[in-house]
Amino acid sequence: MFVNAVAWVRGLFPLPLQPWVEMLLKIGAIAAIAPAIMMYLTWLERKLIARMQNRLGPTRVGVYGLLQPLADGLKMLIKEDIVPTGADRLLHLLAPLLAVVPAILLFVVLPFGRHMIAADLNVGLLYALAISSISSYAIFMGGWASRSKFSVLGAMRSVAQIISYEVPEVLSVVTVIMVAGTLSMVGIVEAQIRHGWFVWTPWGFAGALVFFLSGIAEVNRTPFDMPEAESELVGGFHTEYSGMKFALWYMAEFLESFAICALTVTLFLGGWDAPAIPCWTLAGLLALLLATAKRLPIVAKGLGVMAMGGAVLWWGTQPIPSWIWFLAKTYALVFVLVWLRGTFPRLRIDQLMGLAWKFLLPLALLNILAAGLWWSLRDTPAGWVVSGMVLLAGAALLVLLNKPAPLHPRTYLFADS
């Protein structure tokens, strides 16, 4: 649909202008979609987290609080922009911009659907990893330029965290590159259409977990939000930001979390590919189940079978376009992100570093071995068994090795009795 629209608009212009028009259209689309996605991510997160805490979330602005992001944006725009005394004014201004630009640039290589990618770079994955690591510079710049202890502490933590988690993240992606044999995003998704989604293989499952967890840590989300831990650092690196600059920090963070979810979908969850088990099979199974159910009254049985039969016919025509599959998977991961935030308390800094260096990094290395074994035995079930065993044994060993040393019972020298 969108592809045809682009082609139609392109056809309206003379031939020498056409590449430029197409480029402008794509830039315009990304520039329009990215802030919209960010705004409604804030709404979605507030709603979901509220429900997980037995609350309602925003309800007052618009139906279901749907206009809340606009109201927030307006509030941010008319707020006073405070720069602390002694701050580096130029860097203080540049840092949030430097955080937002890579986050938006990430959208260039996200394949939203079949042929729906702004630029199918042949080094797309490398580009994504490189661009996403720029944000640590921005965070450190902002923290440093604020001339505030909280900001600098948050920025230092952020740098330590991002450097640590980048290693397992990149190593977990290596497996995908090995199997797909390409760095292009479209190529990776097409490889998954050929081989089945990577997440259903042992190494792919482990890789997806490592990638997603490291990704969460990279974008500073709870439970890995050490750089902006409210209870310890006020706001971390963005303590001294207000107004639109603060909104830009938030925009960068939300866009990056969206991009991490989208990248996980692209690399491991089959991108725009429809589910491996087609929906009409599921509907058919349900129809069979309903037809054979003994307890149900005959009317309910008939209606259910008819509905499910209709669903089989409907799904059989593949009515859902590829971009909806991609967005649905991405938003499912966004839900997981919020779910994690709603469930877990923040990790301590040593636990955070320990998780990265003592568990995720060795697991990612083992994962490369497992993927190699799987690939060399790919036509036999032996590959699955061997790579699964390697991973399970490795994970069990890592857990065993990481077990904290038992504390000696304390003896109190000078206490009575």
Place this chain on the structure above:
Amino acid sequence: MIGTGVLKGMGVTFKTFVETYPWGRALLRLLRIPSPNGVVTVEYPDVKQQHSERFRYFPFLVYDQTPDNLRCVACRICEQECPPACIHIIMEKDAQGRPVKAHGRTLPNIFDIDTSVCMSCRICVDVCPFDAIEMDRQYELAGEGRFEDMVMHKDQLLRSNEYFQQIKPTEAATVDRRLAAKAAKAAASAAKPSEPAAS
């Protein structure tokens, strides 16, 4: 097994998430999973929370029958006992400085309570020997002015005994019984003035 705690915790939050929706509760009932929780938010201006009868917020002055028949005699005990000192009382006096009496007792000329200072402790009610001051349930006392609208004057504080009986039936019944006993005792001692007081 490592990781089960993590999954269990996520299960708890997910169940809470599902429970807040009507369809979620229906689903859980279908699966025979108990769902004791739900949304606890009270959307305040539209919906008001139900309070118990003993809920209290701010004192008011009780009168019997007509607003000039105040129970308060301006004895200033509550003014002196009030911990944050938010009560201000001046007795009604004539030109010579003698207390004016109405219905056989003195009365306050000024009786102010500052809403912004009052801490709803109910000590004024406890110390009042005449049951002249009681606690109201009304809590929407916001005003436009920062200082002047926050001070409630005597005419704003007056409420009838019927109002008291209506908002707090149990407490009002106790007070009425006590006052009736006192009146009966007073009537009895008035009938036999020659006998010295027993206590």
